[in-house]
Amino acid sequence: MITNSELQPHELEEFLARMARRYFSADALSDTESPERIAARVMSAGTYRDVCELIDLAGRAYLAHVFVTAPYHWFSQPAREYWQRHLRLGPPMPRTSRAKPASLGGAFVPATMPGEPDPVVRVH
Structure with a gap:
């Protein structure tokens, strides 16, 4: 299993906490939301700047891990197609x-x- 970036773990944790508050409603957000779920939400609904920062902090290997192991419903269809191409995980769906x-x-x-x-x- 790939874990959070060893290079910037504190920065990644702080970033994911900020993104959780931004991309989850207060009612839906729990204290135990997984980092993978937050990363998937940023990958699916985040701004370009947020996604670039996520890539810089976590790395492409972590994003590929999140994408491949996430339940199907975590990604919208356009986001799923984009990340499949962007991460070069096989032919587009x-x-x-x-x-x-x-x-x-x-x-x-x-x-x-x-x-x-x-x-x-x-x-x-």
Whole structure:
């Protein structure tokens, strides 16, 4: 398991405490909110400046750990797509709004926009 940054642990703790107050309502915030949950909220709903500070304090390995181990509902779909690409964790997830139904049973054929490369076809 990857833990908080060894380089700046106190700064990271202070930052996460500030972000918890900013991105969680007082009613929803508990004293035992996990650092991973707070980091995921910043990754999903944070400002550009907050995300940059989180990356500087925690590092990309920690953010990748948070992203991969977090329950699916912790990230919005746009945030999930962004972080999957940004952290280079594999091909982007298919966007259902742009997908065409497959003619072969079980296959997924994503739609393409003009100028995009041909998609990779996945068979489930």
